[in-house]
Amino acid sequence: MKLAINTVCLHHHSLDDALNICAAAGFKNIELLSVPGWKHVEAGKVCARELLAKAAALGLRYTGVHAGGIGGADEREVRESVAYIEKAIALAKELAADHIVFSGFPWPADLTPERREAICRQIGRSLKGLLPQLEAANLPVALENHYHCQIETVQDYLWAFESAGDSPLIGATLDTGHFTSSQVDVTEAARVLGKRTNNVHIKDHIGTQSVALGTGHTDNAGLVRELKHLGYARTLTCELEVADYENIVQHVNDAKPYIEKLMTA
Numbered sequence: 001m002k003l004a005i006n007t008v009c010l011h012h013h014s015l016d017d018a019l020n021i022c023a024a025a026g027f028k029n030i031e032l033l034s035v036p037g038w039k040h041v042e043a044g045k046v047c048a049r050e051l052l053a054k055a056a057a058l059g060l061r062y063t064g065v066h067a068g069g070i071g072g073a074d075e076r077e078v079r080e081s082v083a084y085i086e087k088a089i090a091l092a093k094e095l096a097a098d099h100i101v102f103s104g105f106p107w108p109a110d111l112t113p114e115r116r117e118a119i120c121r122q123i124g125r126s127l128k129g130l131l132p133q134l135e136a137a138n139l140p141v142a143l144e145n146h147y148h149c150q151i152e153t154v155q156d157y158l159w160a161f162e163s164a165g166d167s168p169l170i171g172a173t174l175d176t177g178h179f180t181s182s183q184v185d186v187t188e189a190a191r192v193l194g195k196r197t198n199n200v201h202i203k204d205h206i207g208t209q210s211v212a213l214g215t216g217h218t219d220n221a222g223l224v225r226e227l228k229h230l231g232y233a234r235t236l237t238c239e240l241e242v243a244d245y246e247n248i249v250q251h252v253n254d255a256k257p258y259i260e261k262l263m264t265a
Contacts, residue, residue, distance in 0.1 A: 001224075001227070001232065001233060001234065001235070001236050001263050002029060002063065002234065002235045002236070003027070003028075003029065003235075003236055003238075003256065003259055003260065003263070004027065004029035004030065004031050004063045004064070004235045004236070004237040004238070005022050005025075005027045005029070005030060005031065005237065005238040005239075005252070005255065005256075006030075006031040006032075006033060006064075006066055006201065006237050006238065006239045007019070007022070007030060007031070007032055007033045007039070007040050007066075008033045008039070008066065008239060008240075008241065009022075009238065009239060009240040009241075009248065009251075009252055009255075010022070010248060010252070011033065011038075011039045011040075011241075012245055012248075014040075015039075015040040015041065015054070016054065018040065019054055019055065019058055019060060020058065021249055021252055022060070022252065023058040023059060023060055024253075025252045025253045025255070025256055026256045027060070027238075027256060028059060028060060028061065029060070029061060029062075029063040029235065030055065030060050030061070030062050030063065031062070031063055031064035031065070031066055031101065031235075031237050032051070032062050032064070032065050032066065032095070032097075033066045034065050034066055034067050034068070034088055034091065035066070035067070035068035035069075036068055036084055038068075041091075043065070043067065043084065043087035043088040043090070043091040044084075044087040044090075044091075046091070048091060048094035048095055051095060052094075052095060061096070062092075062095040062096070062097045063097060063098045063099070063235050063237070064092070064097050064098060064099045064100065064101055064142070064199065064235070064237070065088050065091055065092040065095065065097050065100050065101070066101050066102065067084065067085050067088035067100055067101065067102040068081075068084065068088075068102055068103075069081060069102055069103050069104060069105045069149070070082070070085060070102050070103075070104055070105065070123055070126060070127075070143075070150075071104065071105035071123075071150065072104070072105075072118075072119040072120065072121075072122030072123040072126065072150055073105065073107075073108045073119055073150070077105055078122060078126055081102075081105065081126075082126050082129070082130065085100070085102060085130065086130070086133055088100055088102075089130070089133045089134065089137055089139060090133075090137075092137065092139055093137035093139060097139070098140070098234070098235065099139065099140045099141070099142045099173075099198050099199050099234075099235070100139055100140075100141055100142065101141075101142040101143075101144050101173045101199055102141075102143065102144065103143070103144040103145065103146035103149055103150075103151060103173075103175075103178075104119075104123060104143075104146060104149045104150025104151040104152075104156075105149060105150055106148060106149050106150070107119075107148060107149060107150060107152075116156070117159050119150050120150065120151065120156045120157075120159035120160045120163075121159050121160065121162070121163040122163075123143070123150060123151060123160045123163075124159065124160035124161060124162065124163030124164035125163050125164070127141055127143065127160070127164040127170045128163070128164045128165050128167075128170070131165075131167055131169065131170070134167075134169045134170075135169065139169070140168070140169045140170070140171055140198045141169060141170050141171065141198070142171055142172060142173035142198035142199035143157070143160065143170075143171070143172055143173060144172070144173035144175050144178075144199075144201065145157070145172070145173070145174065145175050145178050145179060145182070145184075145189075146175065146178050147178045147181035147182050147208060148181075148182075152178070152182050152184075153182060153184055154184060154188070154189050154192050154193065157172055157193060157196075158192075161196060168195075170196075171195075171196040171197060171198035171199075172193050172196050172197050172198060172199075173197075173198065173199040173200065173201055173237075174186065174189055174190060174193065174197055174199075174200045174201070174223070175200075175201040175203060175239070176200070176201065176202055176203050176204075176205075176218045176219075176220055176223055177201070177203025177204065177205040177210050177216075177218060177239065177241075178201075178203070179218075180203075180205040180207075180216070180217060180218045181205060181207070181208040185219075186218065186219055186220075186222065186223045187219060187222040187223055187225075187226045190223055190226040190227055190230065190232075191226055191230075194230055195230070197227070197230075197232060197234070198234060199234060199235050199237060200223070200227065200232075200234070200235065200236050200237060201237050201238075201239045202220055202236050202237065202238055202239065202259055202262070203218060203239045203240070203241075204216035204217075204218045204220065205217060205218050209243060210239075210240060210241040210242050210243075211242055211243075212240070212242060212247075212251045212254060212255075213238070213240070213251070213254065213255050213258040213259070214254070214258050220262055221262055221265065224236070224262045224263065224265070225265075236259055236262070236263065238252075238255045238256075238259060240252065240255065
């Protein structure tokens with residue numbers, strides 16, 4: 001397994017500062033936050049050569065591009081989110097990244113069980129429609145579960161993947177913190193989703209609140225044991241969205257030894 005960190009941990013910092021902090025903490029692999037209108041870069045509006053130069057100067061490489069969200073609630077959501085993801089795929093290819101990750105948009109207010117399934121299946125069809133670009137870039141998608149968002153539970157994933165088909169380029173990011181928020185057993189999620197796991201976000205939560213790694217209730221150790229049993233060899237990516245952001249540099253520094261201990265236990 002490969003250790004990485006997502007720059008969302010440092011979303012109140014500039015990209016230059018975030019990369020410097022991650023490098024100083026000993027990380028070598030970066031999942032780059034690329035949410036349109038937010039942080040840290042916007043696909044289609046950034047120079048990949050400049051990003052590569054920034055990383056190379058610090059001994060870093062980009063393992064992934066975090067492209068925000070995908071929507072399946074209506075035609076506009078589908079059209080606009082897929083259009084941005086196509087730009088993010090092109091950026092990830094230029095950065096020689098290992099995967100592209102995004103979660104679903106928030107659930108609509110008028111959600112019913114039938115509409116929930118329909119939305120998840122639409123996301124699956126959208127992923128299937130992206131296969132030509134993914135195949136050309138040889139780039140896996142790692143669809144992320146997110147609390148109170150489209151694709152939240154294991155069943156949501158199963159609906160999406162049934163509609164997406166069985167391409168190994170379409171898989172999951174297991175976000176352990178968001179599973180905790182949604183009261184989903186992280187180990188069982190890994191067991192069910194199995195070989196469709198293309199990335200993992202290691203977080204720690206107390207309820208719905210992200211906290212420093214090792215201080216919450218999320219069973220990251222159980223998850224990593226299950227991943228080892230399944231032969232998972234891809235990335236474990238640190239994510240922190242803590243309330244005490246004034247301590248974020250210390251939390252980033254503490255994250256690497258925490259995840260390394262999970263990997264070697």
